[in-house]
Amino acid sequence: MSSPKLVSFGEAPFEIIDGDRGKNYPQRSEFTEAGHCLFLSATNVTKSGFSFSESQFIDPKRDAALNKGKLQREDIVLTTRGTIGNSAYYNQAVPYSHLRINSGMVILRCDRSKLLPAYLYHFVRSPDFFTQVNGLRSGVAQPQLPIRDMRRIRFHLPDLPTQRKIAGILSAYDDLIENNLRRIKILEEMAQSLYREWFVHFRFPGHESAKFVDSELGQIPEGWHWKKVGDAFEILGGGTPSTANEEYWADGDIQWYSPRDLTAESTMFIEKSAVQINELGLKKSSAKMFPAYSVMLTSRATIGAIAINTVPSCTNQGFITCLPNAKVPLYFLHQWLKANVETFILHASGSTFKEISKGVFKGLDFLLPVAGLVQRYQQSISPVADQLLTLQRLNQNLRRTRDLLLPKILCPNHSFKKSK
Numbered sequence: 001m002s003s004p005k006l007v008s009f010g011e012a013p014f015e016i017i018d019g020d021r022g023k024n025y026p027q028r029s030e031f032t033e034a035g036h037c038l039f040l041s042a043t044n045v046t047k048s049g050f051s052f053s054e055s056q057f058i059d060p061k062r063d064a065a066l067n068k069g070k071l072q073r074e075d076i077v078l079t080t081r082g083t084i085g086n087s088a089y090y091n092q093a094v095p096y097s098h099l100r101i102n103s104g105m106v107i108l109r110c111d112r113s114k115l116l117p118a119y120l121y122h123f124v125r126s127p128d129f130f131t132q133v134n135g136l137r138s139g140v141a142q143p144q145l146p147i148r149d150m151r152r153i154r155f156h157l158p159d160l161p162t163q164r165k166i167a168g169i170l171s172a173y174d175d176l177i178e179n180n181l182r183r184i185k186i187l188e189e190m191a192q193s194l195y196r197e198w199f200v201h202f203r204f205p206g207h208e209s210a211k212f213v214d215s216e217l218g219q220i221p222e223g224w225h226w227k228k229v230g231d232a233f234e235i236l237g238g239g240t241p242s243t244a245n246e247e248y249w250a251d252g253d254i255q256w257y258s259p260r261d262l263t264a265e266s267t268m269f270i271e272k273s274a275v276q277i278n279e280l281g282l283k284k285s286s287a288k289m290f291p292a293y294s295v296m297l298t299s300r301a302t303i304g305a306i307a308i309n310t311v312p313s314c315t316n317q318g319f320i321t322c323l324p325n326a327k328v329p330l331y332f333l334h335q336w337l338k339a340n341v342e343t344f345i346l347h348a349s350g351s352t353f354k355e356i357s358k359g360v361f362k363g364l365d366f367l368l369p370v371a372g373l374v375q376r377y378q379q380s381i382s383p384v385a386d387q388l389l390t391l392q393r394l395n396q397n398l399r400r401t402r403d404l405l406l407p408k409i410l411c412p413n414h415s416f417k418k419s420k
Helices: 060-065 117-123 127-136 160-200 259-265 279-283 330-339 341-346 358-362 371-409
Strands: 005-008 014-018 037-039 075-079 087-090 105-110 154-157 225-228 234-236 254-257 275-277 295-300 302-309 313-315 319-323 365-368
Touching: 037 060, 075 117, 087 117, 105 117, 117 160, 127 154, 127 371, 160 330, 160 371, 234 358, 254 259, 254 279, 259 295, 259 302, 295 330, 302 330, 302 341, 330 341, 330 371
Parallel strands: 254 313
Antiparallel strands: 005 154, 014 105, 075 087, 075 105, 225 365, 234 319, 254 275, 295 302, 295 319
16 A cells, blocks of 8 residues: 655645634633533643533623634644644534634644544644644744644645544544543542532531531531631642753653643642652752642632642642641542632632732631541542542553554554455
């Protein structure tokens, strides 16, 4: 079989569709938490596809007023400003009927008689794609990939039967990953549901015979106590070594998290930061090391992204890191933070971007249940969390294997026998 032809994005059989940037572009005040049309933001299009942990919507009237940027099934979304090259595939698995891209994205819409969307989607996640993107990107403060430059990206376009075989092999990995993600979501919901049942609605084991007493913040079970966060568990902040000094970053092996790490992953556990610092960088900044299995909370701009680190780590200044203890163990602390995100946002301040300071956070009210119940929750959730972490790691291995396959399976010298 002859080698597949090499084509550019400019001549390949798909459209590059820009988003609407006109006078009808929605204002911040028009977005709602639920509604008719999901209006994609940078947090929705990740390196692993769509993420809908944070979503914003526009109403039918605003949707109808926009001319460009409405997705159709089988479209591919590609980010072109800020974080460049994240992509997502709008297939039948996506649970929204109306989606629009923002002004920092484009839509890739294939002529399916010549190019399978699944094949193109796998290419835009390949190392070859990112190598070309990095050579074409422009801008320092706000990196971008204009459409005129994107058209120069090249890829190998085999015939449809070969595309179908390649997409089938790689999509099998995606299906396994998606199945594990569904199982992870169920496990996370189990942990959240049990927390709400016991510690929010007070329907804990034995609640029928429990005595309730008055407190300054309403009735609570007898033996439970209100404390201030600062008296319940220790918190730490973060810092950033000078980015102008390469000595602080060279050969770094210390995990140093930024809020983007958490918003990109949206997982209960996180094991590796996008960027690492070294011992000198740690020493020359206000970043502080904290032990594995602490709970990181983003505290500025995007407030309320939460994750548990699995190795000793540090963060930049956009975090409040909470250290569990015997009275406030890990999974109880994790769920308390998740249950109180709206409170953190309510107490945030700032003109340029909202932030909840460590001082304000320490002064928040914290309801501490009786020790036996908290430990019972910890023991109940520990096996669930262990299974969840196992599934996360399995997905990491599946992604790693798939990504190793990508350059080999998409290379022009790799041939497939046509289906009979």
